[in-house]
Amino acid sequence: MTRIPMSRRSFLTLTAGTGAAAALAACGSSGPGTSSGGGANADYWFLSGAPGETIRGGAVERFNKGDNGGKITPNAVQNDAYKDKIKTAIGAGQAPTVIWGWGGGGLKSYVEANQVEDLTDWFGQNAAVKDRLFPSSFGPATIDGKIYAMPAETVAPIVLFYNKEVFEKAGATPPQSWGDIMNLVTLFNSKKIAPFSLGGQSRWTNMMWLEFLFDRIGGSEVFQAVFEGEKDAWSHPAAKQALTEMQKLINAQGFVKGFSSITADSNADQALLYTGKAAMMVHGAWTYGSMQNDGGNFVKDGKLGWMNFPPVEGGKGDPSDTVGNPGQYYSISSKATPEQKELAKKFFASGVLDDTEVKGWVDAGQVPIVKGADAQFAGSKDAEFLKFIYDTSSNAKTFAQSWDQALSPTAAEALLDNIAKLFQVSISPDQFITNMNAVIGK
Amino acid sequence: MTTLAPPAVREKKTTVNGGRSGPVAWMAVPALLMFLAFGVVPLLGVVALSFTTWDGLGDIHPSGLTSWRAVLGDPGLVHALWVTFLIMALSWLFQTPLSLLIGTFLAGRQRYREVLAVIYFLPLLLSSAALAITYKALLDPNFGLGPGLGSSLLTQDWLGRGNLALGVVVFVVSWQFIPFHSLIYQGGVRQIPVSLYEAAQLDGAGTVRQFFRITLPQLKYTIITSSTLMVVGSLTFFDLIYVLTAGGPSDATRALALDMYQRGFKASLMGPASAIAVILVLVGLGLALLLRRLGGDADESQLEGA
Numbered sequence: 152m153t154r155i156p157m158s159r160r161s162f163l164t165l166t167a168g169t170g171a172a173a174a175l176a177a178c179g180s181s182g183p184g185t186s187s188g189g190g191a192n193a194d195y196w197f198l199s200g201a202p203g204e205t206i207r208g209g210a211v212e213r214f215n216k217g218d219n220g221g222k223i224t225p226n227a228v229q230n231d232a233y234k235d236k237i238k239t240a241i242g243a244g245q246a247p248t249v250i251w252g253w254g255g256g257g258l259k260s261y262v263e264a265n266q267v268e269d270l271t272d273w274f275g276q277n278a279a280v281k282d283r284l285f286p287s288s289f290g291p292a293t294i295d296g297k298i299y300a301m302p303a304e305t306v307a308p309i310v311l312f313y314n315k316e317v318f319e320k321a322g323a324t325p326p327q328s329w330g331d332i333m334n335l336v337t338l339f340n341s342k343k344i345a346p347f348s349l350g351g352q353s354r355w356t357n358m359m360w361l362e363f364l365f366d367r368i369g370g371s372e373v374f375q376a377v378f379e380g381e382k383d384a385w386s387h388p389a390a391k392q393a394l395t396e397m398q399k400l401i402n403a404q405g406f407v408k409g410f411s412s413i414t415a416d417s418n419a420d421q422a423l424l425y426t427g428k429a430a431m432m433v434h435g436a437w438t439y440g441s442m443q444n445d446g447g448n449f450v451k452d453g454k455l456g457w458m459n460f461p462p463v464e465g466g467k468g469d470p471s472d473t474v475g476n477p478g479q480y481y482s483i484s485s486k487a488t489p490e491q492k493e494l495a496k497k498f499f500a501s502g503v504l505d506d507t508e509v510k511g512w513v514d515a516g517q518v519p520i521v522k523g524a525d526a527q528f529a530g531s532k533d534a535e536f537l538k539f540i541y542d543t544s545s546n547a548k549t550f551a552q553s554w555d556q557a558l559s560p561t562a563a564e565a566l567l568d569n570i571a572k573l574f575q576v577s578i579s580p581d582q583f584i585t586n587m588n589a590v591i592g593k
Numbered sequence: 594m595t596t597l598a599p600p601a602v603r604e605k606k607t608t609v610n611g612g613r614s615g616p617v618a619w620m621a622v623p624a625l626l627m628f629l630a631f632g633v634v635p636l637l638g639v640v641a642l643s644f645t646t647w648d649g650l651g652d653i654h655p656s657g658l659t660s661w662r663a664v665l666g667d668p669g670l671v672h673a674l675w676v677t678f679l680i681m682a683l684s685w686l687f688q689t690p691l692s693l694l695i696g697t698f699l700a701g702r703q704r705y706r707e708v709l710a711v712i713y714f715l716p717l718l719l720s721s722a723a724l725a726i727t728y729k730a731l732l733d734p735n736f737g738l739g740p741g742l743g744s745s746l747l748t749q750d751w752l753g754r755g756n757l758a759l760g761v762v763v764f765v766v767s768w769q770f771i772p773f774h775s776l777i778y779q780g781g782v783r784q785i786p787v788s789l790y791e792a793a794q795l796d797g798a799g800t801v802r803q804f805f806r807i808t809l810p811q812l813k814y815t816i817i818t819s820s821t822l823m824v825v826g827s828l829t830f831f832d833l834i835y836v837l838t839a840g841g842p843s844d845a846t847r848a849l850a851l852d853m854y855q856r857g858f859k860a861s862l863m864g865p866a867s868a869i870a871v872i873l874v875l876v877g878l879g880l881a882l883l884l885r886r887l888g889g890d891a892d893e894s895q896l897e898g899a
Contacts, residue, residue: 354839
């Protein structure tokens with residue numbers, strides 16, 4: 152009685168891995184090669200959740216109404232599940248025709264496995280499609296000088312948000328430098344208000360801080376060297392300084408108590424800011440929309456302030472630099488049939504970021520990566536914020552991609568792991584540097 | 594369904610009437626096929642993968658012992674094993690006495706106990722992921738139960754400190770599975786012949802003494818069954834920990850199953866992840882065998898003299 156059911160349980164754990172692969176492959180089997188009747192049908196998987204799901208789905212619907220010799224079948228997948236699902240499907244040769252992604256390191260791993268189409272020539276022939284978009288958005292789509300994805304959707308730099316009401320009551324002004332930040336930490340702590348909100352359990356939330364500190368102290372070339380796989384790139388003196396400053400801020404109670412228990416997906420970090428329990432928050436521009444939805448009248452009454460991350464005294468970085476998501480990325484599976492690829496390219500040319508989609512993103516408080524999108528901001532209730540994001544993105548000397556997206560999955564996981572430990576102060580900056588140097592180029 | 598397999602074999606051994614064993618053995622075939630297809634074959638695949646380098650996307654490259662070296666040389670493995678054993682031991686220590694007491698209590702035939710039995714059973718009906726999300730919301734240091742009630746005792750950095758987070762994991766696991774084990778004990782207690790208690794009462798033994806002298810010894814095999822389920826089952830805790838702490842803070846709750854997932858699906862290192870999976874199977878099989886040994890000879894009668 153005892154033994155066999157037991158071993159079956161442990162086998163189940165193991166099969167969870169391979170079993171998931173099989174199950175997911177089965178999910179994708181409705182995709183390639185099942186074109187019915189006239190013309191090709193192409194699958195397109197993307198992220199679910201408002202407002203993106205409706206906007207993405209709408210673009211497909213409008214495209215399908217036209218005569219394009221085929222239809223695109225949309226399939227929305229929840230964010231966290233998507234990354235694993237798409238990876239498994241691609242690995243099993245069952246990828247959808249259009250692959251939604253974040254570009255950078257993830258895209259590079261697809262490229263190395265020959266799973267996505269090279270779009271360089273297509274962009275050459277369709278210069279109008281390319282010239283319409285922010286040039287900075289092509290960075291994460293370009294691997295070894297070739298373009299493997301169509302930049303799409305919106306630009307989302309990381310912003311320093313603050314609660315104007317809390318600042319007013321404390322008689323404080325927004326920080327103009329790293330020194331100001333440290334002073335504000337002391338001030339707000341003395342008033343029993345958390346200086347910064349942080350959803351530390353999510354790990355990438357902590358990473359945004361390091362992205363800015365590295366850039367402001369050592370300039371964009373410090374991480375660029377890591378990205379390019381230069382040996383011992385983390386040993387740059389600016390890296391150590393940035394990591395040390397980071398731990399100084401943590402030890403000075405710069406973040407809300409219990410930040411390691413808070414996750415970003417529950418939006419509890421944003422709630423801390425709009426309820427006035429925290430004074431500031433460094434977070435992606437996309438949180439503007441959710442704070443507007445969840446924060447009652449907080450955004451509407453103009454209590455939300457925003458600014459680019461301030462410079463660090465004596466730092467080499469350009470204060471106009473920013474980091475975040477320069478766009479989202481649509482690739483075409485190399486396993487798709489020629490008809491499916493053709494259909495997907497038509498979709499890229501005429502369906503993606505059509506005027507209705509651009510308007511949809513603007514209405515949702517986000518900035519589409521289309522040049523001149525700012526003309527649509529007038530009359531929007533979010534005009535001021537949209538203009539700030541548009542200017543920050545287009546004036547940035549360097550718009551760096553989020554580290555975890557830029558690096559390979561292996562290096563990104565090691566990075567997030569070590570960042571979590573750094574924020575727990577369970578490892579020192581030197582240990583962080585040693586650990587990260589070990590995975591460079593992997 | 595695989596549970597059918599061993600009794601069938603045993604049947605063959607014990608039944609003198611050879612005519613009956615044929616059909617019974619055949620009945621095991623569907624279960625055996627399922628087990629082969631979904632248990633043994635994937636396992637062999639995992640063993641094979643552990644000798645390769647694969648990122649889950651491209652081609653699979655045989656690479657000998659590279660993955661094994663990477664895993665065995667990583668202090669993370671020792672840590673993950675330690676965390677796994679800690680969760681196993683603590684949740685056993687926490688669950689067994691409570692389940693035993695609740696099970697014995699629920700074995701009574703009084704009506705209120707039947708009602709309570711149904712209520713106690715509820716946590717088992719909830720999915721681990723839902724439980725984890727609920728507990729995460731309750732334990733939130735700013736918007737959770739503690740701040741809501743204004744209780745500073747409940748307002749802790751529950752998931753942000755290593756030891757606390759481990760404690761929370763053990764607590765939630767126990768909260769979820771105590772009903773199940775209580776049910777097993779309830780069944781076990783009800784099978785104890787009433788005559789034993791009657792004799793004890795005539796001899797003047799009180800309730801406590803009856804519990805330690807009759808109930809507990811009679812439950813020997815039930816305890817072994819329940820412990821095996823707990824111990825081996827704890828190797829597979831994944832969903833709950835993944836949603837609750839994601840292995841954090843830093844790696845304080847990164848058990849073996851979680852380590853395997855993170856290496857395989859997050860870091861795209863399928864080779865090392867498969868090696869960990871093999872280790873997980875070996876540990877599970879070893880523990881199950883060990884617990885069976887502890888049980889002694891299964892043919893020994895518990896009712897001698899009853």
